[in-house]
Amino acid sequence: xxxxxxFSLALLLAVLGIVPAASAQMYRWTDxxxxxxxxxxxxxxxxxxxxSPRLLSFPAAPPELKPAGSATPSGTAQxxxxxxxxxxxxxxxxxxxxxxxxxxxxxxxxxISPRVxxxxxxxxxxxLRGSIRGVTGTADALLVVVDSxxxxxxxxxxxxxxxxxxxxxxxxxxxxxDFLDRFTVNIDNAAGIVTLTPR
Numbered sequence: 651x652x653x654x655x656x657f658s659l660a661l662l663l664a665v666l667g668i669v670p671a672a673s674a675q676m677y678r679w680t681d682x683x684x685x686x687x688x689x690x691x692x693x694x695x696x697x698x699x700x701x702s703p704r705l706l707s708f709p710a711a712p713p714e715l716k717p718a719g720s721a722t723p724s725g726t727a728q729x730x731x732x733x734x735x736x737x738x739x740x741x742x743x744x745x746x747x748x749x750x751x752x753x754x755x756x757x758x759x760x761x762i763s764p765r766v767x768x769x770x771x772x773x774x775x776x777x778l779r780g781s782i783r784g785v786t787g788t789a790d791a792l793l794v795v796v797d798s799x800x801x802x803x804x805x806x807x808x809x810x811x812x813x814x815x816x817x818x819x820x821x822x823x824x825x826x827x828d829f830l831d832r833f834t835v836n837i838d839n840a841a842g843i844v845t846l847t848p849r
Contacts, residue, residue, distance in 0.1 A: 684819070723832040727802035727846040729753070733839045739825055742800040746770045749822040753844065755835065757826035760799070760811040764792070766822045767813050772796055774813065799829050804846040806832040 681699065731737040737753040747770045749762050767774070777792040791814040798807030809828050816823050833846040 723804065723806040723848040725800075725803040725805050725848065727804035727833075727844075729802050729844040729846070731842050731844060733842050737837075737844060738821060739801045741825060742798075743767075743770050744772065744797045745800070750820075751823050751825040752818060752821055753830070754824045754826055755830060755837075757824045759828050760809060760824060760826040761814050761816050762796075762811050762823040763815050764813045765815075767794065767796075767811075772813075777813065799825075801825065801829075801846065804833060804848070 680702070681696075729737065729739055739751055739753055740748045741751045742748050743762070743766075749766045749770070751760070751762070764774075772794055774792050774794050777794040780791050780793065791812055793810050794813050795808050795810055798805055799809055806829055811823075811828070814823075818824075830846070833848055836845040836847075838845070
């Protein structure tokens with residue numbers, strides 16, 4: 651319930667135009683259950699995890715995306731999940747192939763494994779290059795454009811995603827708010843159903 655409240659607050663701030671631009675500092679942290687989260691600004695990291703987040707750095711704000719097709723999200727989706735467990739979705743990328751992503755309303759951006767993006771033919775030629783810096787060192791990361799992401803019939807794009815191994819132990823990455831914010835998201839924990847409805 652707390653995550654849904656935080657999501658609603660973030661959505662309200664986005665509507666009011668208070669959320670920082672895409673060039674804001676992005677952080678990655680792991681909670682007590684071992685789940686990896688991403689957020690914009692250090693304020694997005696819960697207080698108890700602020701000693702360990704990694705800063706993801708990217709160059710200055712990239713130019714606005716020019717939609718290849720309709721920028722309006724389409725399709726309503728219903729996703730079944732086991733209450734109390736992470737919500738995994740099969741996300742079709744560029745209508746080419748699928749990636750198994752964990753739905754994370756706390757993640758500002760979608761992250762997908764570089765291996766999966768390469769297998770799906772997503773070009774990194776014009777990607778923004780950056781690095782993830784943390785206490786254990788640095789790792790390279792790319793900000794790449796995918797034309798579309800489709801989850802159970804709900805489609806949106808183009809979207810910039812972080813090409814990075816999320817180290818989740820399973821799956822291929824995280825489905826973040828850059829996709830989810832294009833939909834009204836209803837998580838019914840009692841029924842074990844997530845409904846995505848285009849805004």
